[in-house]
Amino acid sequence: MAAEEIHCRIPAVADAEVIARLHVASWREAYDGIVPSSILDTVDMEDRIARWRGYLAGEGVTFLAEAGGEAVGFIRAGKLLEPLVDGADGHIFALYILRSHHRRGIGRRLLGLAAGDWLRRGGLALSVGVLTENAPALAFYRGVGASFAKADTYRWDGHELPESIYVFNNLQELAWPA
Numbered sequence: 001m002a003a004e005e006i007h008c009r010i011p012a013v014a015d016a017e018v019i020a021r022l023h024v025a026s027w028r029e030a031y032d033g034i035v036p037s038s039i040l041d042t043v044d045m046e047d048r049i050a051r052w053r054g055y056l057a058g059e060g061v062t063f064l065a066e067a068g069g070e071a072v073g074f075i076r077a078g079k080l081l082e083p084l085v086d087g088a089d090g091h092i093f094a095l096y097i098l099r100s101h102h103r104r105g106i107g108r109r110l111l112g113l114a115a116g117d118w119l120r121r122g123g124l125a126l127s128v129g130v131l132t133e134n135a136p137a138l139a140f141y142r143g144v145g146a147s148f149a150k151a152d153t154y155r156w157d158g159h160e161l162p163e164s165i166y167v168f169n170n171l172q173e174l175a176w177p178a
Contacts, residue, residue, distance in 0.1 A: 004068060011056060020051070031134070060077055142166075
């Protein structure tokens with residue numbers, strides 16, 4: 001059986017609902033047992049869709065990965081008002097792939113597209129925050145060359161969750177053409 005072809009594109013504002021639903025589904029898969037179910041089970045989808053409309057109309061870049069015409073992953077990156085780490089002038093706000101599509105190179109490809117975009121904008125390095133208990137995500141980021149920068153805390157709906165901040169200083173090695 002042939003491998004399923006993955007297409008990546010920059011989504012339009014009209015894709016906000018698709019990405020919002022993918023985002024929430026990915027959260028529920030990735031954070032089960034890490035983030036309180038009271039948060040994951042009560043996401044306000046209309047609020048999430050509105051946020052994504054704003055993200056897609058605003059600054060930064062989003063790439064959407066599709067397989068068989070279905071959205072399976074995305075990355076959103078851009079500039080933080082205040083960098084989390086000295087030298088990291090950009091940030092990966094979100095990188096999520098549905099579990100059914102893990103280990104197919106989609107995360108690496110999306111990261112490469114975001115790295116290439118950031119370099120074209122004149123950027124030097126990207127930071128990313130990862131919930132410390134999310135072992136698969138930590139392994140992925142380390143595996144593609146991210147360096148641990150510092151421990152932090154992520155505040156999500158009144159809960160404080162341990163977070164690890166990583167930095168990609170190897171954007172030239174990661175970058176894919178858009």
